[in-house]
Amino acid sequence: MFDDVGLFFDALSDDYTKAIERCFPRYREMLWALVDYLPADRSFGSVLELGCGTGNLSVAIHDAFPKASLRVVDLSQNSLDLCQTRLETCDGFVCEQNDFGTVEYSKGSFDLVVSSIAIHHLDSSAKQSLFKRIHDWLTEDGVLCFADQCAGANEELNTRHMENWKQLSIKAGSSETEWDMWMQHQAECDHHDTLPDQLDWLRDAGFTTIDCPWRFLLWTVIQASK
Ligand SMILES: C[S@@+](CC[C@H](N)C(=O)[O-])C[C@H]1O[C@@H](n2cnc3c(N)ncnc32)[C@H](O)[C@@H]1O
Numbered sequence: 001m002f003d004d005v006g007l008f009f010d011a012l013s014d015d016y017t018k019a020i021e022r023c024f025p026r027y028r029e030m031l032w033a034l035v036d037y038l039p040a041d042r043s044f045g046s047v048l049e050l051g052c053g054t055g056n057l058s059v060a061i062h063d064a065f066p067k068a069s070l071r072v073v074d075l076s077q078n079s080l081d082l083c084q085t086r087l088e089t090c091d092g093f094v095c096e097q098n099d100f101g102t103v104e105y106s107k108g109s110f111d112l113v114v115s116s117i118a119i120h121h122l123d124s125s126a127k128q129s130l131f132k133r134i135h136d137w138l139t140e141d142g143v144l145c146f147a148d149q150c151a152g153a154n155e156e157l158n159t160r161h162m163e164n165w166k167q168l169s170i171k172a173g174s175s176e177t178e179w180d181m182w183m184q185h186q187a188e189c190d191h192h193d194t195l196p197d198q199l200d201w202l203r204d205a206g207f208t209t210i211d212c213p214w215r216f217l218l219w220t221v222i223q224a225s226k
Helices: 005-023 027-036 056-064 077-087 124-137 155-171 176-189 195-204
Strands: 046-050 069-074 093-097 110-116 138-149 209-216 219-225
Touching: 005 027, 005 077, 005 176, 027 056, 027 110, 027 138, 027 209, 027 219, 046 056, 056 069, 056 077, 056 110, 069 077, 077 093, 110 124, 124 138, 124 195, 155 176, 195 209, 195 219
Parallel strands: 046 069, 046 110, 069 093, 110 138
Antiparallel strands: 138 219, 209 219
């Protein structure tokens, strides 16, 4: 069952927020950083979110840019239903069940593309293709900002990340069974690439200003502007 990303998050959707806050206790801080570091002088009109889940980032984006039209995409229909309930009164809100590994939009459709803990479900080559497609979907001065898990640059650093993360998660209330559930999902569905590789791929895709404004262990916020 866990080898299908959409079905895994369908099954988890009702408990997702509590589970992710136990899994990664700095989850809310990471979402805050993603939104806070967006260019302060910009009022984004059209926003795309990839892998919205139950809508925690979607709500934060709507609060920060209440006039923006927001399109959210996810594989998990149960998660999308919960996201829809939280945002259905917002003008210009669109929920789409689709795979962001293959979905296409017209050139220059969005001022801002955001995502949180979702892009690591694509392998290295699919990530590189996604970064190029996002570059096309963005307007001339468009911005991509996403939070995700990055591999350590070598085996030793990666092992330290995983050990420290597990300690943090257990301290925050995850049981060993719950941790094993995340690790089984990770082994079957996740593809962690290093931060330097992803920064290179963003530059190859055509982005010019690229930075990592927040990082803790393997958890990272990456911002790239055209
Ligand atoms: C860990 S959850 C993150 C949810 C939310 N963004 C958050 O920050 O809490 C990952 C989400 O990405 C979605 N997802 C993963 N791969 C996807 C893909 N290729 N296309 C669309 N959605 C995907 C999953 O269904 C899931 O809802």
